[in-house]
Amino acid sequence: xxxxxxxxxxxxxxxxxxxxxxxxxxxxxxxxxxxxxxxxxxxxxxxxxxxxxxxxxxxxxxxxxxxxxxxxxxxxxxxxxxxxxxxxxxxxxxxxxxxxxxxxxxxxxxxxxxxxxxxxxxxxxxxxxxxxxxxxxxxxxxxxxxxxxxxxxxxxxxxxxxxxxxxxxxxxxxxxxxxxxxxxxxxxxxxxxxxxxxxxxxxxxxxxxxxxxxxxxxxxxxxxxxxxxxxxxxxxxxxxxxxxxxxxxxxxxxxxxxxxxxxxxxxxxxxxxxxxxxxxxxxxxxxxxxxxxxxxxxxxxxxxxxxxxx
Amino acid sequence: xxxxxxxxxxxxxxxxxxxxxxxxxxxxxxxxxxxxxxxxxxxxxxxxxxxxxxxxxxxxxxxxxxxxxxxxxxxxxxxxxxxxxxxxxxxxxxxxxxxxxxxxxxxxxxxxxxxxxxxxxxxxxxxxxxxxxxxxxxxxxxxxxxxxxxxxxxxxxxxxxxxxxxxxxxxxxxxxxxxxxxxxxxxxxxxxxxxxxxxxxxxxxxxxxxxxxxxxxxxxxxxxxxxxxxxxxxxxxxxxxxxxxxxxxxxxxxxxxxxxxxxxxxxxxxxxxxxxxxxxxxxxxxxxxxxxxxxxxxxxxxxxxxxxxx
Numbered sequence: 001x002x003x004x005x006x007x008x009x010x011x012x013x014x015x016x017x018x019x020x021x022x023x024x025x026x027x028x029x030x031x032x033x034x035x036x037x038x039x040x041x042x043x044x045x046x047x048x049x050x051x052x053x054x055x056x057x058x059x060x061x062x063x064x065x066x067x068x069x070x071x072x073x074x075x076x077x078x079x080x081x082x083x084x085x086x087x088x089x090x091x092x093x094x095x096x097x098x099x100x101x102x103x104x105x106x107x108x109x110x111x112x113x114x115x116x117x118x119x120x121x122x123x124x125x126x127x128x129x130x131x132x133x134x135x136x137x138x139x140x141x142x143x144x145x146x147x148x149x150x151x152x153x154x155x156x157x158x159x160x161x162x163x164x165x166x167x168x169x170x171x172x173x174x175x176x177x178x179x180x181x182x183x184x185x186x187x188x189x190x191x192x193x194x195x196x197x198x199x200x201x202x203x204x205x206x207x208x209x210x211x212x213x214x215x216x217x218x219x220x221x222x223x224x225x226x227x228x229x230x231x232x233x234x235x236x237x238x239x240x241x242x243x244x245x246x247x248x249x250x251x252x253x254x255x256x257x258x259x260x261x262x263x264x265x266x267x268x269x270x271x272x273x274x275x276x277x278x279x280x281x282x283x284x285x286x287x288x289x290x291x292x293x294x295x296x297x298x299x300x301x302x303x304x305x306x307x308x309x310x
Numbered sequence: 311x312x313x314x315x316x317x318x319x320x321x322x323x324x325x326x327x328x329x330x331x332x333x334x335x336x337x338x339x340x341x342x343x344x345x346x347x348x349x350x351x352x353x354x355x356x357x358x359x360x361x362x363x364x365x366x367x368x369x370x371x372x373x374x375x376x377x378x379x380x381x382x383x384x385x386x387x388x389x390x391x392x393x394x395x396x397x398x399x400x401x402x403x404x405x406x407x408x409x410x411x412x413x414x415x416x417x418x419x420x421x422x423x424x425x426x427x428x429x430x431x432x433x434x435x436x437x438x439x440x441x442x443x444x445x446x447x448x449x450x451x452x453x454x455x456x457x458x459x460x461x462x463x464x465x466x467x468x469x470x471x472x473x474x475x476x477x478x479x480x481x482x483x484x485x486x487x488x489x490x491x492x493x494x495x496x497x498x499x500x501x502x503x504x505x506x507x508x509x510x511x512x513x514x515x516x517x518x519x520x521x522x523x524x525x526x527x528x529x530x531x532x533x534x535x536x537x538x539x540x541x542x543x544x545x546x547x548x549x550x551x552x553x554x555x556x557x558x559x560x561x562x563x564x565x566x567x568x569x570x571x572x573x574x575x576x577x578x579x580x581x582x583x584x585x586x587x588x589x590x591x592x593x594x595x596x597x598x599x600x601x602x603x604x605x606x607x608x609x610x611x612x613x614x615x616x617x618x619x620x
Contacts, residue, residue, distance in 0.1 A: 047432060081346070086396075121322055
C-alpha cells in the first residue's frame with residue numbers, strides 16, 4: 001500500500017500528467033497552462049494547516065492565497081484578467097475572518113490590476129483554492145524548458161526573506177522585516193510581463209518552492225545544468241542576523257525554503273543590454289551549462305543544490 | 311460574534327459581492343462569470359465531509375467534483391475548454407485513491423469533450439476544488455435574470471433521483487438506480503449549448519441546489535414569480551418507492567434536495583416549436599408570473615416552494 005506522503009511532489013505531478021491533456025499551446029507541468037487564444041490559467045491551494053504561520057492575519061492569508069497564483073502567471077509573462085476563490089472553511093469560523101480573507105484576495109488582485117470574478121464557499125477544513133486567469137496579449141510565454149548552455153541566470157530581487165521570516169517565527173525571534181516578507185509576498189506580475197515583452201528570456205520560473213528547487217526544475221525541464229555563484233545572489237538584509245541567531249546556515253535559508261515570489265530566469269548573454277534598458281530589477285547570479293546539475297559555486301568550492309524542503 | 315454557520319449561503323454570497331468586480335460581460339452571482347472575449351469560468355469545491363456519501367467510489371467523487379463545475383458552464387450555454395483541479399488531501403491517503411479521483415475528473419472532462427489542463431496537490435483535509443473554463447463561441451449566455459411574466463418554465467429531465475439516492479443510503483434501502491443518480495450526475499453540457507444556440511431562453515440555472523432553490527433564485531434574480539404544476543414535473547421512477555419506504559414526502563424529495571444536474575429554464579411560450587425541433591429533451595412544468603413567489607400548484611392547492619436544505 002503506497003500512501004500519498006510516500007510519493008514525492010515532483011513524482012506525483014509526473015504521475016498526474018497521464019490524466020492531463022495538452023489543450024492548447026502549453027500543457028501542464030509549467031507554472032501555468034496556456035489554452036488556445038493565449039488564455040493562461042493556473043490553480044493553487046493554500047491551507048490553514050500549511051500556509052498560516054503564527055502572526056499572519058486572515059487578510060494576509062487571503063493575499064497569500066491570491067499571490068501564489070498571480071506569481072504563476074507572472075512566471076509565464078501573462079497579464080492577470082481575473083481570479084476565482086473557492087473557500088472551504090470550518091463553519092464555526094468568525095464571519096469577519098472570512099470577510100478578511102476575501103478582502104486580502106481582493107487587495108492582491110487589485111495590486112495586480114485585476115479583481116475577483118467568482119468564487120464558492122463550502123463547509124470544510126480550512127482550504128482556499130484560487131484560480132488565476134490571464135492573457136498573453138500576443139507575448140510569447142516564458143516556459144521552464146528553453147534554457148541553453150551559455151545563457152546567463154538571473155533573479156528579479158533579493159531572496160531569503162521569507163525563509164528568515166519562518167525561522168524567526170519558529171525560534172521566537174523579533175524580526176519584522178523577515179516576517180513581513182513571509183506574510184505579504186509580492187507577485188512579480190509587472191516584471192514578468194516586461195520580461196516576456198522583451199522576447200529574450202529562454203526560461204523562467206517563480207521561486208515559490210525556493211531557489212534550490214527552482215534552479216533544479218529549470219535544469220531538469222531544459223535538459224541543462226547551471227552554476228550559481230553564491231556571492232552574486234542578492235540576499236535580503238534580514239537573512240544574516242536570523243541565520244546567526246538561529247544557527248540555520250545561510251545556504252539553507254537562501255536555497256532550501258519556499259514562499260519566495262521573485263522570478264528566476266535565463267537569457268542569452270549578448271542580450272543583457274536589452275534587459276538593462278527595460279528598467280527591470282535583476283541580478284545575474286550564474287550561467288547555464290551542460291552538466292545536468294544545478295551547483296552552487298564559491299571560489300574553488302562547488303556544491304550540488306538540492307531541491308527545497310519547505 | 312457572528313459565525314460562518316450563522317450566515318445563510320445566499321447572504322454570504324451577497325456579502326462577498328462587495329469584494330467582487332464585474333470584469334467582463336457577466337459578473338459573479340450567476341452560475342459562472344463571463345470575461346471579455348466570451349471566456350466563461352467557474353469554480354466549485356467538494357469535500358469528503360459533505361460530498362462523499364457512503365458507497366461512492368473515489369473515481370465517482372472525482373467525476374462529481376468535475377461535474378458540478380461543468381454543470382455551471384452548461385447553465386450558461388458554454389462549451390467546456392478545460393478543467394483545473396486543486397487537490398487538498400490527507401497525506402496518509404492511499405495513492406491509488408488519489409489517482410482514482412484524478413481519473414474520475416478526467417473521465418467527466420472527456421465526457422464533456424475536454425480535458426484536465428492543470429492542477430495542484432497539497433497536504434490538506436480532503437477538498438477538491440475544480441475550475442472549469444469554457445467558451446460561448448458567439449452564443450449569448452443564458453442568465454438567471456431574464457425571466458418574464460408569461461414565459462413557460464421547463465426542466466431538461468427527470469428530478470428527484472439524487473435525493474432518493476441520499477435517502478436510500480441514509481435509511482439503508484437497496485435502490486441502485488437512486489444511488490447511481492447521486493454518484494454519477496450528468497452535466498447537461500450539450501443541452502445547455504443547444505438551448506443557448508436557439509437564442510430563445512430568457513433565464514436558466516442548474517438544479518445543483520435542488521429544484522426549489524433553483525426556482526426561487528430565478529424568481530429573485532429575474533424579479534418575477536412562478537407557478538409550478540407538480541403533476542407536470544418529470545420524476546425519476548426510483549423516487550416513489552423510496553418516498554414510500556422512508557416516509558419522506560415526495561414534495562421534499564422533488565424540491566428540497568440538491569445534487570441534481572438538470573437545467574431549469576424559461577422561454578417565451580410562442581417559441582415552443584423551436585425547442586421541439588431542436589431535439590432537446592424538456593418538460594414544461596409551469597409558467598412565470600408577477601407574484602414574486604415560486605409556488606407549487608396542484609388543482610386548487612397552492613403552496614410556497616422554499617429554498618432547498620441539502
